[in-house]
Amino acid sequence: MSRIVHLENGSAIHADIVEAFDEAVLADDNLARGKGTTTFWNFVEADMYLTLSNLYANSYIQESFDTLSEQYIEADTAFLKLFNTKVA
DSSP, X not given: OOOOOBOTTSOBOOHHHHHHHXXXXXXXXXXXXXXXXHHHHHHHHHHHHHHHTXXXXXXXXXXXXXXXXXXXXXXXXXXXXXHTOOOO
């Protein structure tokens, strides 16, 4: 399922870029590197470039990766905080 994500300038990131990011963060090979580690993010970024570099400029892929990874980290942090909240 795709979602609409915007860059800082307000333009929407193309759906195929969002999809490539989502596939890369869920790929078993990348998760085996340790979710959230530098190596994990390097592999996610590399997967995006391999998938998209023939369609988009490197600068657009990089800007999209930066935005998507920041949103992913924020959402993951919020989930973990909620998950670890003790219920009285």
